Amino acid sequence: MFVLPAPAEPSAFWSDVKYTENFVLQQSASAGGAFLRNVLATIQNVLETKPPPFRIVYRHISAGDTFILLGAGETREEIEADWKWLYENIMPVVSDLEDAAERASFVVTKIRFLATAEGGQDVSAD
Numbered sequence: 001m002f003v004l005p006a007p008a009e010p011s012a013f014w015s016d017v018k019y020t021e022n023f024v025l026q027q028s029a030s031a032g033g034a035f036l037r038n039v040l041a042t043i044q045n046v047l048e049t050k051p052p053p054f055r056i057v058y059r060h061i062s063a064g065d066t067f068i069l070l071g072a073g074e075t076r077e078e079i080e081a082d083w084k085w086l087y088e089n090i091m092p093v094v095s096d097l098e099d100a101a102e103r104a105s106f107v108v109t110k111i112r113f114l115a116t117a118e119g120g121q122d123v124s125a126d
Contacts, residue, residue, distance in 0.1 A: 001078065001082070003071060008069040014027070014028060015027055021059075022103065023056060025079060027054055028052075054075070056070045058107050071086075
């Protein structure tokens with residue numbers, strides 16, 4: 001599900017599943033091995049936060065390699081459907097834009113519209 005775009009920091013709690021120059025599909029490290037899953041679950045319980053296990057971020061390279069959260073999903077199938085939509089509808093347009101700030105603005109505007117149309121959710125990034 002696409003979410004209202006929000007800043008997201010690169011983190012060791014996320015591993016890249018797929019990526020392009022500007023987009024990254026990530027999986028939470030809590031979906032990994034048993035030991036790491038238990039440690040992260042404990043931290044998340046203490047902080048009372050549990051992000052969805054998958055997310056899509058926009059890599060804003062010109063802004064010091066910061067991320068903008070675009071989508072989050074509970075299942076691999078759900079996030080893959082969003083990734084496919086981005087790949088077919090947004091990525092070709094973004095690759096044609098020369099200015100990094102213009103690319104980021106275009107992506108944020110499009111995803112904000114989609115999230116609002118879907119009844120967008122504000123999802124905690126980390």
